Amino acid sequence: MTRITPLAPEQAGPLVRLAYRFAGRRFGGVPEPFTVLAHHRKLFATSAVAELSAQKASTVLPAAVRDIAVYRVAYTIGCSWCVDFGSMMMRLEGLDIDRLRDIDEYRTSPRYSDDERAAIDYADAMTTTPTTVTDEQVADLERRFGKAGVVELTYQIALENQRSRMNSALGIVDQGFSTDSCRVPWADASDSRS
Structure with a gap:
């Protein structure tokens, strides 16, 4: 369990919900770091832009x-x-x-x-x-x-x-991406509240 509870889609604003959908389609699940960083909307947006930009710019090395x-x-x-x-x-x-x-x-x-x-x-x-x-x-x-x-x-x-x-x-641990069995971060949080 993360040290900061993941932000569930129903608690998120439109930008974060859109990013969650994009990530879910691209990676087969929403990366947990997204769901924790989403608590700070401006840093979430900054990080997303920086990550996508770095990925597109990094073409020199094999x-x-x-x-x-x-x-x-x-x-x-x-x-x-x-x-x-x-x-x-x-x-x-x-x-x-x-x-x-x-x-x-x-x-x-x-x-x-x-x-x-x-x-x-x-x-x-x-x-x-x-x-x-x-x-x-x-x-x-x-x-x-x-x-x-x-x-x-x-x-x-x-x-x-x-x-x-x-x-x-922040206590964010493996999510199962490498095995194609990605857990849904906010489902873990709701399970622990039950």
Whole structure:
């Protein structure tokens, strides 16, 4: 159960209800972070615009590189919701999700390319507090992906740090997206009130 009760559609305004319908069609269920963030309409709208914009703008890196770095952040922070949702998104993009079982052995696993290993190392360095990113690391990434690629990778890793930390702090846990059995957040809340 989340620390902030999800906002049910009947309690939401027209914009949030429309977003819930859009998300339900797109993802097969309404993401629980939406339902918690919906308590603050302006931040909900800001987040939705930022997420959609970042998704449309992130086209420089190969999806496998970007997504494995983002997954590593969620895995490292321990955000089960982000791991769940990220796994579904990778599966829908046609990426190999079986290799996620080898994420701890990414340096030696043949399931990861050198580019993916460099992106995971960078995600780890950015996620550690304090960060441990080096000049050499950024120079290596620039050789691999170009300046725009480094900026995109940095942005996506930072964004996932924000998502994972926020979801973890608010008690938002996996929802079943990676298994195609997504629970309805407000149904859980009404069950607990019975």
